[in-house]
Amino acid sequence: MRLTRFLLRRTAQGILVVWGVITLVFLLRFITPGSTIDFVAPLDASPELRQRLAEDLGLNKPIYVQYADYIVNLLQLDMGNSLLKGRPASDVIFARLPATLELAIAATIVAILFSIPLGVISATRRHQPVDYGATGFSLIGISTPNFWLGIMLILIVGVNLGWLPTSRRIIGFGPALELLVFEGRTIGIQVWFEHILLPSITLGTYFTALITRLTRNGMLEELGQSYVEVTRAKGLPETLVKYKHVLRNTMIPIITVLGLQMGTLIGGAVITESVFNWPGLGTLIIDAINSRDWPLIQGSLIVIGVGFVVINIVVDALYMYFNPQVTFE
Amino acid sequence: MSDDVILRVSDLSTRFFTTDGQINAVESLSLEIEEGEVFGIVGESGSGKSVTARSLIRLIESPGRITSGTIEYRDADLADDLREDHPGAVDGEFVDLLAIPEKIHRGLRGTSFSMIFQDPESSFNPSLTVGEQIAEAVEVQRRASSNPRSTRARTRSSEYSLRSYAAAAVLPSRGYVSSESKDRAIELLQQVGIPDPEQRVDEYPHEYSGGMLQRAMVAQALAGEPDVLVADEPTTALDVTIQAQVLDILRDLQEETGMTILLITHNLGVIARMCDRVGVMYAGEIVERGSLGDIFDRPTHPYTQGLLGSIPDLDAAGGRLQPIGGNVPSLLDAEMGDRCYFADRCPKAMEECLEKPAEYPAEGTDDHAAQCYLADHPYEASQALPEDYFEESEPP
């Protein structure tokens, strides 16, 4: 009940935020110098051609009419036609979305898989070599620009050692899975895995480091709480004390931070995609900005904004799940 | 009397090694507790009571360490089980708890020993239901008793894989706790007088009041049906009427189950109400011990006398210790001389007090004794130290 009510309220707020994003994105187009027409028109187009193109694209209507049109179209999931690709912007964006999602999810999995055990071990073996190692790693991890990390990984693992491919996606997870399920061939998954490994490490390192730090600090703080002593006095196995009791409470601040850091993940994905030539939303946005493909820019930013809002609602729900004391006012 | 002794502590010292120096929180402490009695330890804040309690169940964490002594616990079955693997720890029916591995010791917690902590609010994990936490304690006991003959089985930390830990971190209701344990938790809550336990069992600590939490804490401590219950200031955080209720519950349960209670408090009223025998603690040492009557009617140590003298009416529950003149001593090793630690506050301090006093038997029951020269010697005002003696010699 509590959860349902909460989700409803958060969804309403989320819609408001998305509307804000849409409006801001729309305005962005009008405060920026340079006309869209310059990018649509051929290199040596005549003024008449330019005029006609402007009319075709509705660029000569008053701003509020364009805004109203835009909102109405958006409600029908129509983001306009990409100027660059000549296809509906939504098609282009949703074709790219799986690649970015795969990367983001893989990076998150990498991060969670390594960071939480590492943080726990580090906190429970304080001042031992493993703790110094983990602390050092997390410090370097949050201080290393991921574009540089990606380059170094390509150089060492891809080029010098030749263990993994240096770039590209080749096959999506969906088709790879289909291949496995319907034809029983593992090659798809294998290729997919080989290609996503370096990018997801590159994207995940910052998060791994960040969560390791948070887990370690949180665990240390929680381990000092009285209730830990109580659980020990009860005779609970030590692992249960750490993972069930302490880690659970440590998760609460971690979840908060993760929600706030989602933007970083998406931003990091832009860079990672650019370094690894990964055909996701990030590279699309850079291309779109460079060619002033407004429908594409706006569409991508809105999709990202919606994603951000959705993720944060999920994060808040998780937060509430982990922290029963929270009542959302 | 030794037949009845269940816990025998000798020469126990617990020290903390901090950046400011070594702190001698418990100093060469010896005592014996008999089966089925309520033994009280009373003393001012900072006298080492809580550390003593934690030392008894080996819950001292870094930078603290138990540096010497033995804690012998009488349990014939346990002794039989351990005799082979840990011969050094076993002496007849007694097992030295400090000489067995942590793993085996952990198996004793909850089932042989249990503890009630002083601040109920912070003693429960805020993100798990109260019932869940009590049921855990039941589960420890359940798993242990499912194979009562083998201590090794009962002390092994069960077949608990990493996967189920992860599951436990995410899904608290899965994994460790069985539904039988949960039912037992409801019974326990009822036993300690929580109204509406079927509903309360699924509530979180922040939904309980302080008094209810302390009762839940009692329920949790009793869940493993322990032989020895260590209660560290079980009522301090509560207001007077609720204090009385909780104490009544404890007393009733003790009479019902016959368990041994080690009650630690700074409240003489509580002692008077609950205890059979009493130890008075000062600066990490038991300075006087004896039966309730010995201590209250025939106090020997000037400190005990000071404590009692400051209470207008012993029968009034909640009567609090009035401060004795002077400061509670620092337990920093560097600042502790080799003397009677109470000497600088003692109105009868004499030159003899500048040396460490031995324990002298005192008038009263067999085990009435005090760590004071005066217990065995008459007071002679002529040997008294000048009043400002310690002020001068104290470092600025």
Add this chain to the structure above:
Amino acid sequence: MNWQRVWRSLRAEFGRSPMAKLGVVLILAVFLMAIFAPFLATTNPKAQDLSRANEPPVGFTDTTEDTRLVDGERQTVTVTTRGTLEYPLGTNQLGQDMYSRLLYGARTSLLVGLLGTAIAALAGVSVGIVAGYYGGRVDDGLMRFADVMLAFPALVLAIALIGLLGPQPVDIPDPFVAAGLVSDMPETTVLPVTVTLVVALVNWVWFARVARGEALSVREKNYVKASRSLGASDWRLMLKHVLPNSLTPILVLATVQVAVIILLESALSFLGFSGTTLSWGFDISQGRDLLATSWWISTMPGLAIVVTVIGINLVGDWLRDALDPDIEGESGGGMG
């Protein structure tokens, strides 16, 4: 706020923590490098010598297969280059001195990092205090706006704005060169204005959140209520009570933000959205295509970023441990 107490706890923590010492040493080193770059540099970082391009750092020997087109014929020869002391960290593809470029790159990073953080802090703290102090609708409005800003990933918003507004570089004269103390060094340092404003724009929200939280709690304190009932003006109360109480967490946040912004700036330079050619990120992107042949061009500035940011993070840890404010979001904002 009790500055003496703050100072004492800072000193105590500093004495305890070798990491804090390391952080301060690193930061000082980077600052000195940046400030005295004209004296420390051995060569004008912009001076090119195409005949000395792609030389390895001193102590390294680089052997490459060099294919050239000579009179229409491809000729491949093995070329061995040995690093020299003249270019201690090697040279880039224009024969510029990587060591001197590293020093000057520190200027850009620190300039953007500090200025961007200052602007973000100023804007964020003002908004946050106003929101927290007045509460109600003002608070709701400002904080929903902050939510909208948060819904844009910082890097994406920065790329969009810079791509759309252009770099707008501004030349800041180098005082040492202007005073005639050194010659043959660049006369100006380029401040990429758009980048600075944009990194501030995408990071002010974190300051706003912290300041708002502090303002909310201070507002309820009795002495503030008392002052208000005595007729003290809102502005006075905000400046006198709310602001000083927020300073500690803001200071810690600001430290972390400098690191975040330096990373963001380097990411933007890397993607070619900066506006200066003397920047670590720029050098990394330039060296990226030469990785396989001249690894040092990307590696050296990358290491410089890592070391600088580690230094700042260590100092941040030190401040946090010493002052222990409750900062939401650990590092706040994000790098790319």
Add this chain to the structure above:
Amino acid sequence: MDEPFEITMTQRQDPTTLDPHNHRETPTDNVVLHSYEGILWRGPEGEIIESLATEWEVVEDNRHRFTIRDDVQFHDGSSLEPSDCAFTIQRIVDPEAGGLESPQRDQLAGTTGAEVVDGERAIDMLSGGPNPMAFQNIASYAHVVSEDWISERDNEEIAVEMNGTGPYRLADYEPEEYVRLEKFEDYWGEEPDVDRVEIIAAAEDSTRVSQLLAGETDIISAVPPNDAGRIESEDGMSIADIGSTRILMCPMVYNEEPFDSVEFRQAMNYAIDLDQMIDEILRGFGVPTGQPTLPGYNGHNSDLEPYPYDPDEAESLVEQSGYAGAELELEYPAGRYLLNDELAQAAAGFIDDLENVSCEAVSRDFGTLAGELLDGDLSTTPSFYNIGWGNTTFDASQTLTPFLTEGTAIYHYRSDEMEQLKEQWQVETNADEREQILQEANQLAHDEAVWVFLNREWLVYGINGRIDWDPRQDEYFLAQGMNQA
């Protein structure tokens, strides 16, 4: 040959569409020209050769006739008719005809339409007046589509499917990921060696090189000269190179200070050591230029030499111009052409080395810079910028007109003399006369130092040894020209 011969090619950009008439980029051409063919075509040296037309002639000044083959099939099985060729031209020049506002319209500048010649397998291309560029344009543009096939589809379908007459048909297309092509069995011409082609893209130079060296692809375009040695020295890998149709230059806006001074503009040319830039940065993969037109093109003036490196002369010219102490910014599009970042930075560095001028290279993204250049408004154009210009018609006018004559979107220079020359080259149909006019215009451009002349861009490919291929000047790399080694 039992094993099918399959290759992968990596270029810099993905195609933006598969519609041959709705784009203006070489990467798209590199895909669609596997499937679509021109009425005429060009040999490796740029000469006009036959393709779908076997004969071509000028019937009248404004009427050019092409005789169309009768043995050609589209991939969908229908056969090629002259009407398809006429429709193709109409589709480009007339928005009404094909339902498309083709960005290629001006590539057929002057052309007004096309019609089928009654009773013959031929078409006439029509223009408003004399059209000296008619055959040049047709040899470079206007790739033939099927009228029926196009009419049955909307533009969005045309953008993702292909139905041409060429040697390869589309097998699989995932936009922005790959295009896969397979051999068209009923191709009219010579059967190609390669059975299946996959075309992918990687914007990063290092990525493409890594892909080649790792064996993930067989042929890559735009190899940075630094990496040429790695490829050459690798077993089974090699480099192929050829001069392109593109020149790099740094235009200077003629009416803005200090570039309104001819002396100053000349000084900029004397200031840079172009030979050293080509030797060291490009490792010789480039040729210095001194005029807007490449050798072998109509209008190339062989008397003109590149400006020599003479900083002293440059400094004294700057003094003469009265603009000593000028502070310049050279804006270049980041990573747009082969090592143009380095070239622009080096050029700026050389100019900065002058005692009396300072210069800084400023990186811009191509989109923004192009926007400022192309809006037809000279005031928004940076006064000094770097750009590359490809001319695939092999005629000087395609470079001179847009940059150096008034009224185009991208012009940055005007003079009465050049305007007069333009009026002539646009209509002169006598080849020799026209050649003279264009050479004169090139002389003028050189003397006026309208640009800082840089190099002819070089095409450098990395090739896996299992492929045998000679590169083409026009930047196309097409599987039909490749053989199994």
